[in-house]
Every structure is written in structure tokens, then in C-alpha cells.
Amino acid sequence: MPKSIEKLVTKRVQNFIWAEKEKNPVNKELVYSPIEIGGWKVLNIEARNRAIDIIWVKSYLKFGNDCPLWAKVADAILAHYTPKSEDGVDKRCRINPILQSWKTSPPKHAKTAAANDLQCLIKTIKTFNIRQEGLAFSREQQRQMPIWYHKHADPAIRKLNRSTASECLKTKHKIFTVGQAERLAEGLNEETQ
Structure with a gap:
């Protein structure tokens, strides 16, 4: 509202x-x-609306088969609208700004409901400092995490995202999640044994 x-x-x-x-x-x-x-x-209309916004964020942060279609569309829109400071981030690697270290800036003055909803989504995430937390994530959830620009990775590792090896992994091997990297590493281990 x-x-x-x-x-x-x-x-x-x-x-x-x-x-x-x-x-x-x-x-x-x-x-x-x-x-x-x-x-x-x-x-309390204001508290009710904040609660609704938080539930939308909760829905947005679902992964795998539970991920709603609108969240995938939102990710694509958020990946498209990035500030100039993020021009160096490979467009293929922009999966989810909440799980990754790149920033987004959806259009503030667009006259569409989608732009307003995305602004509200990002504002709610920032206001309530919403982030991925849990006592124990399942292996499947961990494998669905994006590997490039990983939010919890050491910031120094971000420099490696543009290396020759990284480009090979992205282009030739289509590695974009932790699970895909894990499967590739298992295959390499089997070849060396």
C-alpha cells in the first residue's frame, strides 16, 4: 500500500x-x-503493511522448486538495474542481490507497479536488515547458492571473478552455483584417482 x-x-x-x-x-x-x-x-495499518512486506521478502527468498515465478522475474529485473559502480559485475553471474555481493538499484521513478514493488522489497530488506540466516542449511540449499560474488565469501575473492580460470568455468563449464562447482570438482577428483 x-x-x-x-x-x-x-x-x-x-x-x-x-x-x-x-x-x-x-x-x-x-x-x-x-x-x-x-x-x-x-x-495498526502501518505495522500490518510492514508485516505484509516482510512476508513478501520471505517468499522472495525461497529457492529451488519453492521459488515463486514472480521472484525469478524480480531477480531478472534487479539484475538489469544496477548502479554504475557494478558495471564490472558479469551480467551472467547476477543471480540474486540478497545472496550475492553486487548491488541493485531498481528504477525509483518508474510508473509501474512492478518497479514500486521492487523498491518496497529492497527497502524492506534494508530497513529490517534481512539476510540469509539459519541454524543448519540443508546440503541442497547450500548447493543452490550462487558461487560468483557469494555474499559470505572473503571480499578479496571478488577479484578472482574476472580471472581466465573463472571465465572458463562460466563460459565452457556453465558453473554458476556451488552445487555445479562441487559436481565439477568431484569429476576432476575421479579423473585423478
Whole structure:
């Protein structure tokens, strides 16, 4: 929901509750609190919208067969819109800006719903510092991680992304995920034994 609409709805709810008085005699937290603790249980539109945004991010960060189609489209759009500082990042390697160390900057002034939604997605990720975390990721999840510009790799390794060996791996062997690199390494180990 656009901020302007959010503010308008919040204002109308307040006007309705307080019969259009200038000042509210009770603070907002109490009005939004559950009835059991003395509140009025009025819907907090802003908190509700932030929760919806976080659920969208959660859906965006699913991988493999669980990944929704819109997230794949979003990744393609985000990979297309990068700042000038990221021109050196190989376009073939731009898979997901959350899992990788390259930055994105979706169009801020585009008049499309998709551009607005992507802006909201990126803003939510930055605001709440959302990142990939877990106690133990499955081997399959680890294998689906992009290998180039890996978010958790040492920044010095980023320089290796443009080496001759890296170019061979990308072009000839089509290596873009940790799992693909692992399979290639296993094949090399079998040949040497």
C-alpha cells in the first residue's frame, strides 16, 4: 500500500475513533493493544503493511522448486538495474542481490507497479536488515547458492571473478552455483584417482 494511502487510512481511523478531535486523549500503543490488556484492538495499518512486506521478502527468498515465478522475474529485473559502480559485475553471474555481493538499484521513478514493488522489497530488506540466516542449511540449499560474488565469501575473492580460470568455468563449464562447482570438482577428483 502506498505511504500516502496508508497515512490517509490511519488518519480516517483516528478521526472516526476520536470524533475528529485535534488531539487524542489516549496514546496510539494503547489503542492498538489487545482488549485483554486494556487496549482497543484497533488495526495498526502501518505495522500490518510492514508485516505484509516482510512476508513478501520471505517468499522472495525461497529457492529451488519453492521459488515463486514472480521472484525469478524480480531477480531478472534487479539484475538489469544496477548502479554504475557494478558495471564490472558479469551480467551472467547476477543471480540474486540478497545472496550475492553486487548491488541493485531498481528504477525509483518508474510508473509501474512492478518497479514500486521492487523498491518496497529492497527497502524492506534494508530497513529490517534481512539476510540469509539459519541454524543448519540443508546440503541442497547450500548447493543452490550462487558461487560468483557469494555474499559470505572473503571480499578479496571478488577479484578472482574476472580471472581466465573463472571465465572458463562460466563460459565452457556453465558453473554458476556451488552445487555445479562441487559436481565439477568431484569429476576432476575421479579423473585423478
